[in-house]
Amino acid sequence: MSRYDELRDALRAGEPLALATVVEGPNLGAKLLVRPDGQASGSLGDANLDRVVARDARGELEAGLTSTRHYGAHGEARERDVSVFIESFALPPRMIIFGAVDFTAALAKVAKVLGYRVTVCDARAVFATVLRFPMADEVVNDWPDRYLAKVGEELGPRDAICVLTHDHKFDVPAIAAAVKTGVGYLGAMGSRRTHEQRTQRLRDAGLTDAEIARVMSPIGLDIGARTPEETAVAVCAEVIALRTGRRAQSLRDTAGPIH
Amino acid sequence: MKEVLDDIERWRTSGHRVAIARVVGIEGSSPRDPGATMAVNDAGEVAGSVSGGCVEGAVVQEALAILAGEKQRGIVTFGYSDDEAFAVGLTCGGTIHLFVEPLDW
Structure with a gap:
């Protein structure tokens, strides 16, 4: 199943999840889907980056927030090698x-x-x-x-x-x-x-x-x-x-x- | 994203290729928040919106160029300043950053 198919099915079923996309930097367009329990599918091209983004995406999802965040190539904080757009599909209020x-x-x-x-x-x-x-x-x-x-x-x-x-x-x-x-x-x-x-x-x-x-x-x-x-x-x-x-x-x- | 799923499904079923544009950042006044999504198929049909109608036309051109292989996925920025009164921009004075990509994932 493609990332998009997984996203579509979750949205249709009303399941909360977050979609992370590399919008600047290496692996442009790479996707990671993150569930509220932290389970993730897909990859942004680096295991450490995936881990850090999954953690952040979980927090954004909990708060119902959507934003672009910046990381080092391996998920380092305070670096800007990679920009990741984290979009929350939270349950409605x-x-x-x-x-x-x-x-x-x-x-x-x-x-x-x-x-x-x-x-x-x-x-x-x-x-x-x-x-x-x-x-x-x-x-x-x-x-x-x-x-x-x-x-x-x-x-x-x-x-x-x-x-x-x-x-x-x-x-x-x-x-x-x-x-x-x-x-x-x-x-x-x-x-x-x-x-x-x-x-x-x-x-x-x-x-x-x-x-x-x-x-x-x-x-x-x-x-x-x-x-x-x-x-x-x-x-x-x-x-x-x-x-x-x-x-x-x-x-x-x-x-x-x-x- | 939710509001464009049905159109995307219909387009793909009938063999169209699709590009999506999402608002990934805003500065100043802007009518739609990050996450606002517009989908465009290779016939130029549109679903959803990313602004108050100010930049949609330009986004369609961008999406079609990507689907035609003339451009790569990436960030496109639309802004407005007083000395660019006739350029494509937001009349509300803000700047929006869109990520436009083919739906190939």
């Missing part, structure tokens, strides 16, 4: 939406457009059905805290949790479990009044100020969103802004590079 409400369907749709693997989770089996959320990758009938006890450890900085239940009975345990995960975004829906009451309940439940400060609540950017669809845009825009570390303003009112 996840968005977990707690609460099977009208806003959920719209948010799931917009999140899908952005490339998220979307899970809708609600304890109420009548509401959380595949029929109501055909756009979701997964619909789970479970209590949010119980679900996070199962999958929480797998979540990282690229992932997002949105709590849309705005019912304290579900919200508080969901948020309490969510702040223990490593997600990059945690938002909770509700009016300013709901937010005040919920914050107090979270404090009563033993969450620290730092944990409470992680929660984007009320959820979303201030763009005057009203409908579920507009709200979904406001939430996703906030997810992006938090990831990029931008204070979301109109481009017209800011200076500096757009990307």
Whole structure:
């Protein structure tokens, strides 16, 4: 099987892997495919270079990064004989939406457009059905805290949790479990009044100020969103802004590079 | 890469040869990140994109030259400066480095 065939099959099967290509230097175009466990196939033309690049590619894959790195001919650091383009095909980031409400369907749709693997989770089996959320990758009938006890450890900085239940009975345990995960975004829906009451309940439940400060609540950017669809845009825009570390303003009112 | 797999498969099945161009580096403002991929077959058909439409035409020429054996695989750089207003470049002012190669691997 050629390197390309192996790459194509892995991408189609949704398996994460990294493709390293020599883009400058000897053996131009040589390829190394690296799996998350460090297993590699192909060669860049030097065993030591292969070993070093496989190690780096594994790290890039874990972080979901793609970049060109420079090495000596045998993989030495701080040399520039060989430039290797390491392209990560990481699993898509996840968005977990707690609460099977009208806003959920719209948010799931917009999140899908952005490339998220979307899970809708609600304890109420009548509401959380595949029929109501055909756009979701997964619909789970479970209590949010119980679900996070199962999958929480797998979540990282690229992932997002949105709590849309705005019912304290579900919200508080969901948020309490969510702040223990490593997600990059945690938002909770509700009016300013709901937010005040919920914050107090979270404090009563033993969450620290730092944990409470992680929660984007009320959820979303201030763009005057009203409908579920507009709200979904406001939430996703906030997810992006938090990831990029931008204070979301109109481009017209800011200076500096757009990307 | 994912978004061009189906086209590549179709082209190869019907006997076309294929070149791929990937963004491997960017400087300054640039619309697509490293990894953005465009595939070109020997009939000049295109899938995917590597910029906001600014350099795609030039990339097709590059890819066809490689498929015709007139050029070797390698890095091609597109940039833009104020005194080159009519040269091929990115209107957003950035520079992109592409690696263009035949799909022979």
